[in-house]
Amino acid sequence: MFAESRLPPPLHTLLVDDEPAARAALRELLERDPELELVGECASGREALRALQQAPVDLLLLDVGLPDLDGFELLREAGPGAAAAVLFVTGSDAHALHAFDVGALHYLLKPLDAEQLARGVARAKERVRALRVQQLARQLGALYGGSAAPGGPEGLGAPATQGYLQRLALKETGRVTLLPVEEVDWVEADDYYVQVHAGGRSYLLRQSLRALEGQLDPRRFLRIHRSTLVNVARVRELQPLFHGEYWVVLQDGSHLKLSRSYRERLDALLAGREPQSPTGRSPLR
Structure with a gap:
């Protein structure tokens, strides 16, 4: 068959x-597009808000000048999860910059032709496909995250304990790569995402740095800056800068800045002591 x-x-x-x-x-x-399913039409902002609250959508085609609630107010009240992709379709270009500020994929001007709409819809399809792959990646990460890690000594760079992620599920050119956390060199914040650096490569992960930090073993990964998380086992040396700050030099030669407020926790880990959660600025020794 x-x-x-x-x-x-x-x-x-x-x-x-x-x-x-x-x-x-x-x-x-x-x-005309078989990959789209029109699930509703609304003539006002309030009507659209009720529809989105009942059922979020993949694609939202939205006019700005709506009665009772304009397009921007609608997006603000509906929240970021209401639509995976937003295309503004309106009669004036006066709000174009604002539209991109709120995350719209495209700003289309009336009267609209099929080619213009097709370009905007194509971008929306790419966005939705990427989000679906990332959702699959998170599901795979949850599925494989509890598997046993190779044995090893406790302390600096020790295997992650139960309850912490042991693999990161990363999207890469249409595939999902399961990356063991011990292979991660460092992680940096990138707006609402993070860039995961490992072995000279970089992967984009749809997650905040704070959320990811809470899922990683604190004996292995440590915040050294408000936007940087480092695998302590990858640290080669510290080079002093000014005002109590340091360069953290990794084994691959990467130079990352260590802020004063994070220094004591890194010192504790490098000395084999249990780091204490910061409650404010750490005093300098």
Whole structure:
């Protein structure tokens, strides 16, 4: 028997515009794309807010000038999880910069043609596919995170204990790579994401630095700056700078800045002592 061909699930799409003629024109264009499923149409901001609160969507096509609640107010009240991708479709370019500030993928001007909409929808599809892969990565990470790590001595660079992540699930060119945490060199904050550096390569992970830090063994990974987390086993030396700050030099030659407020915790780990959680600025020795 031949395997059944399965298409990816369509993008659930919500259309929000107070002009009936504009909604009809957009509906006609959207219905030509088999990868989109139009799940609703709204003529006001409040109506759209109720719809998004009941069921978040993959793609939101949104006008700015809506009665009772404009497009920006709608996004603010609905929250970041209401729509994976937002395309503004409006009659004026006056709000373009603001649209990109709130995370819109595209700002399309009326009257709209099929080619313009197709470009915006293509970007939305890429965004949604990436988010679906990242969701799968998190599920795989949760599935494999509790497996046993190789044995080794306790203390600096010791294997992660139960309850801490032992592998990171990372998206890489359409694949999901399971990276053992001991292979991570350092991690840096990148807006709402983090860049994971390992073996000369960099991977983007959709997670905040604070959230990731809480899932990693504190005997192995330590914050040395508000935007930097380091694998202590990768530290080669410390080079003094000014005002109590240091360069942390890794085995691969990377230079990372150590802030004063994090110095004592790093000293404790390097000396084999249990680090204390900072309660403020640590005194300098």
